[in-house]
Amino acid sequence: MTLPSPSALLGIKGFDFWYPGQDDTVSRLLSWFNSDDRFIGTAIPTGGGKSLDALLVAVLTGSRTVIVTATKGLQNQYVQLASQLGGVNVLGQNNFICSLVPSLRADEGPCHDGMSCSLKENCPYRVQLNRALSSQIVITNYAYYLAQTNFSQGLGEVDLLILDEAHTAGAFSAMENFLTIHLSRLEVESLGVQFPKSPDQWAVWKLWAEDATPAVKSQVQVIEAEIKELRDSGVKAIPSATSRAYRGARAVLARLERLSGVSEDWVIQPTRHGYMFTPRWVANYGESLFGKVPKVMLMSAILSHKTLDSIGVPKEGRAWLEVDSYFPAKNTPIWHVPTARINFRTDDYGSTIWCTRIDQIISRRLDRKGIVFTVSYERARMLLARSSYKDIMLTHSTGDVIQVVNKFKSMPAPAVLVSPTVTTGWDFPGNGQPQYIIIGKIPYPDTRDPVAKARHEDDKDWGSFLAMETIIQSSGRMSRSVDDKCEVLICDDNARWYMFRYKDFAPAWFNKRWKGSLSCVPNPLV
Numbered sequence: 001m002t003l004p005s006p007s008a009l010l011g012i013k014g015f016d017f018w019y020p021g022q023d024d025t026v027s028r029l030l031s032w033f034n035s036d037d038r039f040i041g042t043a044i045p046t047g048g049g050k051s052l053d054a055l056l057v058a059v060l061t062g063s064r065t066v067i068v069t070a071t072k073g074l075q076n077q078y079v080q081l082a083s084q085l086g087g088v089n090v091l092g093q094n095n096f097i098c099s100l101v102p103s104l105r106a107d108e109g110p111c112h113d114g115m116s117c118s119l120k121e122n123c124p125y126r127v128q129l130n131r132a133l134s135s136q137i138v139i140t141n142y143a144y145y146l147a148q149t150n151f152s153q154g155l156g157e158v159d160l161l162i163l164d165e166a167h168t169a170g171a172f173s174a175m176e177n178f179l180t181i182h183l184s185r186l187e188v189e190s191l192g193v194q195f196p197k198s199p200d201q202w203a204v205w206k207l208w209a210e211d212a213t214p215a216v217k218s219q220v221q222v223i224e225a226e227i228k229e230l231r232d233s234g235v236k237a238i239p240s241a242t243s244r245a246y247r248g249a250r251a252v253l254a255r256l257e258r259l260s261g262v263s264e265d266w267v268i269q270p271t272r273h274g275y276m277f278t279p280r281w282v283a284n285y286g287e288s289l290f291g292k293v294p295k296v297m298l299m300s301a302i303l304s305h306k307t308l309d310s311i312g313v314p315k316e317g318r319a320w321l322e323v324d325s326y327f328p329a330k331n332t333p334i335w336h337v338p339t340a341r342i343n344f345r346t347d348d349y350g351s352t353i354w355c356t357r358i359d360q361i362i363s364r365r366l367d368r369k370g371i372v373f374t375v376s377y378e379r380a381r382m383l384l385a386r387s388s389y390k391d392i393m394l395t396h397s398t399g400d401v402i403q404v405v406n407k408f409k410s411m412p413a414p415a416v417l418v419s420p421t422v423t424t425g426w427d428f429p430g431n432g433q434p435q436y437i438i439i440g441k442i443p444y445p446d447t448r449d450p451v452a453k454a455r456h457e458d459d460k461d462w463g464s465f466l467a468m469e470t471i472i473q474s475s476g477r478m479s480r481s482v483d484d485k486c487e488v489l490i491c492d493d494n495a496r497w498y499m500f501r502y503k504d505f506a507p508a509w510f511n512k513r514w515k516g517s518l519s520c521v522p523n524p525l526v
């Protein structure tokens, strides 16, 4: 099918041409929409016009659509496009001031204590929600979407749900955060309940939650009666201590009810203030994300069937669309440079070889800028301490990432950013200059974390899957447009077997960039 330009289809300016293959992608998405399949997984690489595709499907099918994103950057990108089509961005109550009591946020407003509000019609949170409820296109984030659709009034009838950034860093993490239950000792004990004596068994916690629920429920009722009495006596505002106690008790009650309703073993972790309960997997809770929406489109540059499995997309009724990248693969080759096996067992000799190899790569690239991904802060510090190029290196801590990234972006060559964390969410376009990325280690997650450990017990490939996701994300930081040139050099000899064994975890466009192992440091990309 030959389609008119996106601008002609949407009635907005600025999109007179399709990216290569984009019209075909949209045609195939429209065919899926008219098929019996409820779900479609869509892997569209960077530069493929993913956001525009989503809006085209929404508009051309005439569907009332909710688009959910994980990062502010992508949400803003959607808002800019969708607002020209009457789309509305919707944010949580904590982003708004309560008009009745301006010292409070909307999520703390007196209406939550059952007080009437004379300004309800003008409440900024409710104004945007009402606009969203009457809009054909709604943009929001995962946290709000999950809370609003599961614990509140929802976002109205939805024909099409588009879950962008649906890879594990988006939907999986959002579902895990949404489902995880936290209980603090202070809030539980203030309601007259003690934590169980042997808190290691899930069955003990479940029984405990069932037993504690009636006691907490009666506490909620006592505070409710107190609030009603105050309301009936004509007070304008409930004392903040009472309000806090009421909300705290209701929150604990809701968590206890959820805890006692869990029908499988979750991971129990002691925290500084109490306990945290996390599902081993979120796949069994997919409906908390999909609800009853008849058509669900999941998108990401790095989507895989394993991602869809992990968030509970049933295999039956699942369509799949994988789009090739039109960025030339020769501009972004990925090589393994023989170094040493890098892991927690790597000794000082291995670390010395590692630092030396990275220095050799840099020494031949002093006409350009590069990034070294070290996976850990410890390894970043070690490189800074041992490298002969420490004078042109920048690194950051958790608190100054933005400042350091901005400084790196403004620096002329040669400059090297040494970072364990800027693997996602940051763009470093080359503006015509070749650049390079060094991946210093296959980025396996830390399996000392109890949740990661539990998942590894169930699925020995889970860590490898997450590592591949990080490698793909890391490799793409400097390849943001068709003109960008960026070589990726992996300095960890585990790459030899890893990249072969787990290639199915990567989309086809990424595998085309993987070139294999070298015998020495290559000449710089020109």
Ligand code: SF4
Residues within 6 Å of the ligand: 097, 098, 099, 100, 101, 105, 106, 107, 109, 110, 111, 112, 117, 118, 119, 120, 122, 123, 124, 125, 126
């Ligand atoms: S409805 Fe009224 S009380 Fe509630 S947050 Fe809005 S302005 Fe405040």
